Amino acid sequence: MELKLPIYLDNNATTPMDPRVLETMLPYFVEKFGNAASRNHSFGWVAEEAVDYSREQVAKLINADPKEIIFTSGATEADNLALKGVYEMYATKGNHIITCTTEHKAVLDTCKHIEKTGGQVTYLNVKADGLIDLNELEKAITEKTILISIMYGNNETGVIQPVQEISKIARKHGVLFFTDATQAVGKIPVDVNADGIDLMAFSAHKMYGPKGVGALYVRRKNPRVKVTSQMDGGGHERGMRSGTLNVPGIVGLGKACEICMQEMDTEAKRLSKMRDRLEVSLMEMEETYVNGSREHRLPHTANISFKYVEGEGLMMGFNKNIALSSGSACTSASLEPSYVLKALGLGDDLAHSSLRFGLGRFTTDEQIDFTIDAIKNTVNKLREMSPLWEMFKEGVDINAIEWEHH
Numbered sequence: 001m002e003l004k005l006p007i008y009l010d011n012n013a014t015t016p017m018d019p020r021v022l023e024t025m026l027p028y029f030v031e032k033f034g035n036a037a038s039r040n041h042s043f044g045w046v047a048e049e050a051v052d053y054s055r056e057q058v059a060k061l062i063n064a065d066p067k068e069i070i071f072t073s074g075a076t077e078a079d080n081l082a083l084k085g086v087y088e089m090y091a092t093k094g095n096h097i098i099t100c101t102t103e104h105k106a107v108l109d110t111c112k113h114i115e116k117t118g119g120q121v122t123y124l125n126v127k128a129d130g131l132i133d134l135n136e137l138e139k140a141i142t143e144k145t146i147l148i149s150i151m152y153g154n155n156e157t158g159v160i161q162p163v164q165e166i167s168k169i170a171r172k173h174g175v176l177f178f179t180d181a182t183q184a185v186g187k188i189p190v191d192v193n194a195d196g197i198d199l200m201a202f203s204a205h206k207m208y209g210p211k212g213v214g215a216l217y218v219r220r221k222n223p224r225v226k227v228t229s230q231m232d233g234g235g236h237e238r239g240m241r242s243g244t245l246n247v248p249g250i251v252g253l254g255k256a257c258e259i260c261m262q263e264m265d266t267e268a269k270r271l272s273k274m275r276d277r278l279e280v281s282l283m284e285m286e287e288t289y290v291n292g293s294r295e296h297r298l299p300h301t302a303n304i305s306f307k308y309v310e311g312e313g314l315m316m317g318f319n320k321n322i323a324l325s326s327g328s329a330c331t332s333a334s335l336e337p338s339y340v341l342k343a344l345g346l347g348d349d350l351a352h353s354s355l356r357f358g359l360g361r362f363t364t365d366e367q368i369d370f371t372i373d374a375i376k377n378t379v380n381k382l383r384e385m386s387p388l389w390e391m392f393k394e395g396v397d398i399n400a401i402e403w404e405h406h
């Protein structure tokens with residue numbers, strides 16, 4: 001079969017929807033269009049039934065009770081609701097939140113907002129492997145601490161934090177534990193009880209469901225957790241998130257969860273095997289480095305730096321054929337490279353020379369073969385043209401050079 005180009009390797013940004021999910025959603029646009037809050041007729045009952053069923057599918061995937069699922073517009077909203085909601089609800093207990101520097105912007109920017117309204121936030125550093133230091137976490141807890149917010153798996157590096165150890169520390173000190181698990185749910189086993197999670201955010205479009213729908217898990221017992229609503233109105237979702245429910249989206253999220261649960265074991269093995277093959281092949285080149293722990297990592301993610309090559313240039317070399325993300329900021333106005341890679345201690349040069357490979361359900365072995373060849377060719381070609389590479393090959397210690405400043 002001929003390989004179709006371009007190849008999509010940016011599944012950490014978003015995933016294509018699984019056709020089985022679309023099929024499940026379709027009747028809920030035109031035919032079964034009811035408002036799930038309409039109690040007086042069958043249109044409403046049909047919609048409510050579909051939402052209830054989806055709530056069960058979602059809960060099952062993470063071993064929660066369906067009553068603990070609050071549907072939102074995605075993980076960004078769920079992150080906001082968890083952080084601001086806990087901050088407001090537990091204001092009499094304290095105003096201190098602990099998070100870390102490699103969190104998604106939806107968490108970091110929400111924390112910045114909370115700081116502006118009088119909250120105190122500690123941003124833990126990570127070690128070179130991307131993991132937080134558990135001793136530092138415990139030391140950061142004060143009697144004012146109400147929440148620990150540490151992500152499950154990182155979107156740029158795939159590094160998985162020691163969630164069970166974090167929750168034990170949180171429990172011991174009577175502090176709530178929230179995790180942004182957007183990259184982990186549906187990909188690896190996530191169990192809110194075994195993992196000791198009190199609140200958890202995730203999103204449908206990162207797990208082959210539709211965009212614009214996600215959920216916040218909020219624990220109902222041991223302890224019973226409450227969040228102040230950030231969206232006021234009709235009192236939907238037990239008063240924690242008002243607004244007419246996105247029934248087709250919710251149905252899609254439910255189906256996406258069901259498929260992920262059924263296929264997780266085989267799919268995680270398939271993806272990590274492909275990812276490892278990609279990584280090992282690329283590592284055959286000199287001065288090529290994997291960023292973040294290779295042991296504690298999501299199965300579908302690899303973040304690799306190709307020293308002496310600029311990520312954006314690399315992207316241009318094969319851009320039309322492979323769709324992925326680089327650690328050089330091209331989305332923002334700044335020229336700052338990825339803050340996540342810098343937090344791991346990478347210099348600007350290595351951070352700028354990184355690529356993030358996000359494999360997914362529709363990634364094939366043929367696509368990985370093509371990618372290995374294309375990247376190797378481009379890296380080699382660019383290095384041949386690079387004066388820095390030439391100096392490196394001649395044995396010049398590039399770090400010792402005193403650059404002339406103008």
Ligand SMILES: *Cc1c(COP(=O)(O)O)cnc(C)c1O
Binds near residue numbers: 012076106205
């Ligand atoms: C994609 C992502 C988000 C944002 O999710 P949306 O549903 O697009 O709002 C938040 N956190 C992480 C870790 C993500 O990967």
